[in-house]
Amino acid sequence: MRRVVVVGGGPAGTAAAKAAAACGVEVVLVEAEPEPGDRRRADRRRLDGVEHLAESEVWAIEPVAGGHRVHVRTGPTDGPDRTGRAIEARALVLATGAHDRTLPFPGWDLPGIHTTQAVLAGTAGIASGERVIVAGPGPFLPPAATSLIEAGARVTAVLEAGDPVAAFLSRPAGVLADRAGAGELARHTAALAGHDVPIARRSAVMAASGRDRVTAVLAARLDEHWNPLPRSLRRFEIDALVVGFGRTPRLELAGAAGCAVEDGSVAVNAAQATSVSGVFAAGELTGIGGAAAAEGAVAGAAAAKLLGARVRAPIKWMRRARAGRRFAAALAEAYPIGPGWREWLSEETPVCPCEGVSYGELRRALAGPGEGGSRQLELVTGAGLGWCRGHRCGRNIAELAGQAEDLGHGGVAAPVRLGELAGER
Numbered sequence: 001m002r003r004v005v006v007v008g009g010g011p012a013g014t015a016a017a018k019a020a021a022a023c024g025v026e027v028v029l030v031e032a033e034p035e036p037g038d039r040r041r042a043d044r045r046r047l048d049g050v051e052h053l054a055e056s057e058v059w060a061i062e063p064v065a066g067g068h069r070v071h072v073r074t075g076p077t078d079g080p081d082r083t084g085r086a087i088e089a090r091a092l093v094l095a096t097g098a099h100d101r102t103l104p105f106p107g108w109d110l111p112g113i114h115t116t117q118a119v120l121a122g123t124a125g126i127a128s129g130e131r132v133i134v135a136g137p138g139p140f141l142p143p144a145a146t147s148l149i150e151a152g153a154r155v156t157a158v159l160e161a162g163d164p165v166a167a168f169l170s171r172p173a174g175v176l177a178d179r180a181g182a183g184e185l186a187r188h189t190a191a192l193a194g195h196d197v198p199i200a201r202r203s204a205v206m207a208a209s210g211r212d213r214v215t216a217v218l219a220a221r222l223d224e225h226w227n228p229l230p231r232s233l234r235r236f237e238i239d240a241l242v243v244g245f246g247r248t249p250r251l252e253l254a255g256a257a258g259c260a261v262e263d264g265s266v267a268v269n270a271a272q273a274t275s276v277s278g279v280f281a282a283g284e285l286t287g288i289g290g291a292a293a294a295e296g297a298v299a300g301a302a303a304a305k306l307l308g309a310r311v312r313a314p315i316k317w318m319r320r321a322r323a324g325r326r327f328a329a330a331l332a333e334a335y336p337i338g339p340g341w342r343e344w345l346s347e348e349t350p351v352c353p354c355e356g357v358s359y360g361e362l363r364r365a366l367a368g369p370g371e372g373g374s375r376q377l378e379l380v381t382g383a384g385l386g387w388c389r390g391h392r393c394g395r396n397i398a399e400l401a402g403q404a405e406d407l408g409h410g411g412v413a414a415p416v417r418l419g420e421l422a423g424e425r
Ligand SMILES: Cc1cc2nc3c(=O)[nH]c(=O)nc-3n(C[C@H](O)[C@H](O)[C@H](O)COP(=O)(O)OP(=O)(O)OC[C@H]3O[C@@H](n4cnc5c(N)ncnc54)[C@H](O)[C@@H]3O)c2cc1C
Pocket: 007, 008, 009, 010, 011, 012, 013, 030, 031, 032, 033, 038, 039, 040, 056, 057, 058, 059, 095, 096, 097, 098, 117, 118, 120, 121, 143, 181, 250, 253, 282, 283, 284, 285, 289, 292, 413, 414
């Protein structure tokens, strides 16, 4: 079992695989997409000395004597020729990244509402000339808005729920820990000013409306806790709405491995080791906005060391990872999620759009009998059990239920058919 398995082939996972392979240990990189690497860059990383399982999803991991067994399925999720494999590893590096977070509000499930990441990935399909509002808190709003403008859309306004400038000014060292990241954000913000796009601070969309798709939104000014200020409602006629409320780490596998989670991210030490022996974590899984590739390089070297390889301390990468953590902490402080968003919900607002579970139903389930853990809520209401497997709603529901500490309770990390399970030995 002198083997490291790396799960996730984004910047963190590819860096981990390369670093471990460079130390002379056997490395398997499992990535759900056809190719590994940074999706923002056309050049893909070379992975010499790494067995790369492309289009492969890890759906479960289990502890075995001296390590973990990783269950992988390869091939398109609904394809007839998916194959299964179980790989045993002494060391695991989890680099499963994060997915978008969208907070619910009345009308949030209407067609014509997209996420900032869909815009940045070029998959939102907003047409030239369309009137768009970009709303939420976070550093992705300015780049999403500028890319819409470049594509010919008319960005009416950017509504930023927080007051990041004040937060950055109160913590300049954290922001300047990643000068490139801070510079990118400043460039996009300046570009918006150049296009006369107003950025309204402490403002948010309270509701979206439209018959078949979104045609208007109601926006309000917010206090520091995100409670709407009286008499501040304003209506915008629009063709599309883009929302982004940050990103939330993909915790299923880390949860299945039993890794400790703090503030919604996997807790790691300076060597990227989690609370579970032999399991390392890197990238957005451990916090949004850090130096993913540097963390991956540290995790890969630490995993190889655990296997007995002679490893020189990756001081340069550890320094970068530390600086990345300072930047990530500054971002988290500048773009917090205020508790007032719960006040935007009506009884009818769907909190789990896949399964059509409303806020009212969730509240009734919470008031009902039982100890009310998140697993019980899922079973009683169906919330979180739809096709997105809770990616869209899981964190919101945990917070509405006051069970945010339950995040990362683990489970199946990717869809798997019963027939496939029956075929596994
Ligand atoms: C569309 C888009 C645009 C972005 N634009 C910017 C930007 O302009 N500026 C900026 O600073 N940052 C941007 N980011 C964020 C940046 O890409 C991340 O910081 C970085 O990708 C984090 O790297 P990571 O390796 O932790 O996670 P990711 O890059 O998300 O990689 C995680 C990988 O794990 C794989 N995976 C997850 N679960 C499994 C599983 N069970 N089995 C197998 N594989 C699995 C996923 O397929 C994914 O490829 C953008 C992100 C996206 C999605």
